[in-house]
Amino acid sequence: MNRAVNLAEVTAALTDARMKESTVWTLPARWYADPVIYEAERRRIFSRQWLWIGREAEVAEPGQYVTAAPAGFPLFVRRAEDGTLHAFHNVCRHRASKLLTEPSGRCSTIECPYHGWRYRSDGALDHVPLFGEAPDFPKSELSLFRISVETWRGLLFVCLDPEAAPLIEWLGPIEEAFAQTAPARVNFGREATYVVECNWKTYIDNYQEGYHIPPLHPSLHRDLDWTRYRVIDFEGGSLHDGPQRNRSNHPGSYGWRFPNFCFNSYPDGVSFLRMEPVSHTQTRLVYQFWTPEGAGPAELEAAAAYGIQLAREDIGVVEVVQQNLNAGVYERGPLSPRHENGLYNFHEMVREAIGPSVEA
Ligand code: FES
Numbered sequence: 001m002n003r004a005v006n007l008a009e010v011t012a013a014l015t016d017a018r019m020k021e022s023t024v025w026t027l028p029a030r031w032y033a034d035p036v037i038y039e040a041e042r043r044r045i046f047s048r049q050w051l052w053i054g055r056e057a058e059v060a061e062p063g064q065y066v067t068a069a070p071a072g073f074p075l076f077v078r079r080a081e082d083g084t085l086h087a088f089h090n091v092c093r094h095r096a097s098k099l100l101t102e103p104s105g106r107c108s109t110i111e112c113p114y115h116g117w118r119y120r121s122d123g124a125l126d127h128v129p130l131f132g133e134a135p136d137f138p139k140s141e142l143s144l145f146r147i148s149v150e151t152w153r154g155l156l157f158v159c160l161d162p163e164a165a166p167l168i169e170w171l172g173p174i175e176e177a178f179a180q181t182a183p184a185r186v187n188f189g190r191e192a193t194y195v196v197e198c199n200w201k202t203y204i205d206n207y208q209e210g211y212h213i214p215p216l217h218p219s220l221h222r223d224l225d226w227t228r229y230r231v232i233d234f235e236g237g238s239l240h241d242g243p244q245r246n247r248s249n250h251p252g253s254y255g256w257r258f259p260n261f262c263f264n265s266y267p268d269g270v271s272f273l274r275m276e277p278v279s280h281t282q283t284r285l286v287y288q289f290w291t292p293e294g295a296g297p298a299e300l301e302a303a304a305a306y307g308i309q310l311a312r313e314d315i316g317v318v319e320v321v322q323q324n325l326n327a328g329v330y331e332r333g334p335l336s337p338r339h340e341n342g343l344y345n346f347h348e349m350v351r352e353a354i355g356p357s358v359e360a
């Protein structure tokens with residue numbers, strides 16, 4: 001029994017059954033271009049799911065921190081003196097300044113640059129300089145807004161929900177799929193970022209199908225047996241199975257976890273990818289390349305060049321698609337039961353999260 005069959009057994013083929021009953025359709029075009037929908041997504045999707053924001057190595061030492069602003073939520077992760085990782089919204093409880101303004105760094109205390117309020121590593125308000133005598137000043141209630149933080153395979157994830165379910169549960173079958181195809185040990189190589197002129201969902205839609213591989217990615221088409229490419233949905237995400245052709249180095253397995261975390265795992269390295277909304281019209285694509293222990297710069301550059309070539313091909317088409325979604329002619333399109341079940345899986349999650357209140 002091969003790996004793909006195993007994965008199919010442990011994951012429910014939810015969408016396939018529904019797609020057999022009738023033709024299913026994409027989300028309305030308006031949902032890819034509407035600031036009201038985007039605001040609902042920030043509150044009901046990006047505030048509730050785990051989000052990959054960086055690397056654990058960036059906060060290896062006590063006092064080290066990284067800042068991020070996924071979907072417009074400024075936040076930071078910092079390692080305390082006792083080694084514990086803490087994450088907070090990057091907002092001072094006085095008059096809302098950001099506390100840490102660099103992308104990353106090291107600080108012995110968390111001190112606001114605006115009026116000098118100081119917070120302890122656990123977020124408690126510690127020092128309020130020269131404030132005057134304010135009656136009933138609720139100092140103990142003015143701790144930083146805590147969020148959840150966890151690590152997985154050297155990556156840092158946060159969830160704005162301070163009571164989030166454990167990251168490993170959220171990842172579901174991704175851990176097993178990754179472990180089966182990735183090298184045992186990988187080291188960070190490099191990161192590439194692109195600001196793409198599209199809604200974040202336009203990029204996820206593109207990631208979620210292999211239908212476009214023959215026309216759009218000739219090199220990938222040569223490397224994998226596209227006729228056997230399939231997307232296996234699970235509750236919360238999809239695994240992609242791209243069987244390798246003989247002697248090819250590149251094909252492997254791919255996976256996406258709602259809303260915006262993807263991995264590509266190959267025998268010669270892995271890459272991680274996220275499509276981070278900047279606004280309802282723009283998406284930051286962050287691509288990290290990790291190579292197996294012992295690999296040199298040439299292997300890293302080869303893997304990165306391959307991934308970047310594919311990303312450029314995808315960026316080209318999603319920006320064109322976005323222009324047409326914005327234009328107001330096209331309303332929605334049919335999804336292929338053979339190739340686009342992964343989009344349906346994604347769209348159902350968006351519909352469920354957004355709810356009927358903003359239904360088109
Ligand atoms: S806003 Fe932070 S101390 Fe005033």
Ligand SMILES: [Fe+2]
Pocket residue numbers: 206207212216217310314
């Ligand atoms: Fe693609």
